[in-house]
Amino acid sequence: MGGRIVQHAFGMIFRNLSESLKIMLGPSLIAVAIFYLLVGTSNVSVAQFFGAMQMQGGMDPSVASAAPVILMGLILYFVIFCWIAVAWHRFVLLEEYPGVLPALPLATVAYYAWRSFGLAVLLTVGSIPVLMILGLALGPMMMGGAASGVVELIFGLIVTTVFTYFWFRIAIVLPATSVGEPLSLREGWGATARMSGAILNTAFIMSLINLVLTLVVSIVGSVSGLLGQAVYLGGTLLILLAGVSVLTTLYGHLIEGRDLP
Secondary structure (H helix, E strand, C coil), X not given: CHHHXXXXXXXXXXXXXXXXXXXXHHHHHHHHHHHHHHHXXXXXXXXXXXXXXXXXXXXXXXXXXXXXXXXXXXXXXXXXXXXXXXXXXXXXXXXCCCCCCCCCCHXXXXXXXXXXXXXXXXXXXXXXXXXXXXXXXXXXXXXXXXXXXXXXXXXXXXXXXXXXXXXXXXXXXXXXXXXXXXXXXXXXHHHHHHHHHHHHHHHHHHHHHHHHHHHHHHHHHHHCHHHHHHHHHHHHHHHHHHHHHHHHHHHHHHCCCCCCC
16 A cells, blocks of 8 residues: 555556646756855855755854855755645645746745644654664664664664654644645544555655665765766755655545545
């Protein structure tokens, strides 16, 4: 079932490629333009900015001094992505086709962003005990040795899978927010209970895809930093939209009673 959900999520993107590009490209280009304006006002290079966003390397003084710019960039990406997510939900669930730019219902996007932020904080705080337990269990195996790298990959995959599983369980309220049909956290959690196994499988597959993307970006980035950044942005946007598509699929099936293909 998890494989069917992931396949359907990616399938919706590529079967509706024209609409997918309209929904993604316009807002993304706006974000890139504003981003370069922000970077131009600081002493941080594009490579340093992306390194800071990906938590790579130490925080050198120039990057640390530009922390407000980096924070503004992160907020910008978050809001733009919420715009994309709302447009995608509304396209799939309400058949609201995008123009050159998708519609921008400011109140809906703002509320979607607020709920997303609240869910992310809740999930982050709730995941602390899980991270502590996994850290105690796998920590000694990551202290060195030939197998430490493999253990780190497994640790990352487990953490991402757990985080993604709970995200899919609670974030089903977001598609409801985008179409003006409020759904409480308790209602969303209860609605996803009967498919918890399939959702866990879906979370694992999505986490595995994300891991593969990370490895590809690392390999490409070692050859060309600029190309690595392009692959990172494109791949991240695709996976994020696929995650939104999964939520849309779950909402359509569990809340609206639509059949899975």
